[in-house]
Amino acid sequence: MDFYEAVQKRHTIREFSDEPVSEAAIKRILSAGMLAPSNNHMRDWEFVILKTQEEKQTALRYVKEWADKQEEVKQSGLKGTPAQRMYAYAIPRQYTMLVQAPCLILPFFRAITDILHPSAIHSLNSFASIWCVIENIFLAATAEGYGCSMRIPVGDEGPQAAKAVGAPEGYMLPCYIGIGRAKEDAEKPEQYVIPIEDRLHYGKFSYFLPSF
Numbered sequence: 001m002d003f004y005e006a007v008q009k010r011h012t013i014r015e016f017s018d019e020p021v022s023e024a025a026i027k028r029i030l031s032a033g034m035l036a037p038s039n040n041h042m043r044d045w046e047f048v049i050l051k052t053q054e055e056k057q058t059a060l061r062y063v064k065e066w067a068d069k070q071e072e073v074k075q076s077g078l079k080g081t082p083a084q085r086m087y088a089y090a091i092p093r094q095y096t097m098l099v100q101a102p103c104l105i106l107p108f109f110r111a112i113t114d115i116l117h118p119s120a121i122h123s124l125n126s127f128a129s130i131w132c133v134i135e136n137i138f139l140a141a142t143a144e145g146y147g148c149s150m151r152i153p154v155g156d157e158g159p160q161a162a163k164a165v166g167a168p169e170g171y172m173l174p175c176y177i178g179i180g181r182a183k184e185d186a187e188k189p190e191q192y193v194i195p196i197e198d199r200l201h202y203g204k205f206s207y208f209l210p211s212f
Ligand SMILES: Cc1cc2nc3c(=O)[nH]c(=O)nc-3n(C[C@H](O)[C@H](O)[C@H](O)COP(=O)(O)O)c2cc1C
Pocket: 010, 011, 012, 013, 086, 090, 091, 094, 150, 151, 152
């Protein structure tokens, strides 16, 4: 698949078919992640691959606890703006989109500064770098014909999931990534279409029309 086609086709997938992801494809996808720009040239990233229900359920225990408490959103229905409808669709699937993904990846980065108390933007370099890795993974998975779900750990979820899979001290979990083939009838949340010309400023900000 051509690069621009992969960029256009990538969307967050929250409903998967049962079709497994081959080990060879997982390795190609994670190898693309490893080619991302690295904050300190070290590429100190690690990937925990979970395929069995038991492994996934153990790592996602705290996501399930959180998801079980989201009854209000579950009942809010698909009303409102595209962003509100996306949330109404996504929140009830935060656990299922990970536990039902044929392959669950926990990417880890080594936090070499206190990224939860940054003193300047560059204190976040290791965090920025893992997000480059994550986007490469999304694009590679798309190019392979798969899709990815992704959730940011809330509260204490990240350290707890890290502990559950035995992550070494200093390694942090930026998100969970589910990989698999999208279900044929998986819902596709409506996107805002923003012409690039609306966001280009030559030389200086020419105008600013916040769209929210
Ligand atoms: C930093 C970041 C955090 C996100 N967190 C979540 C999340 O916790 N759960 C989720 O279902 N999607 C999450 N998403 C996915 C967004 O909802 C999604 O990217 C957005 O709605 C645009 O849709 P698209 O990815 O299909 O193009 C996150 C995306 C980003 C970039």
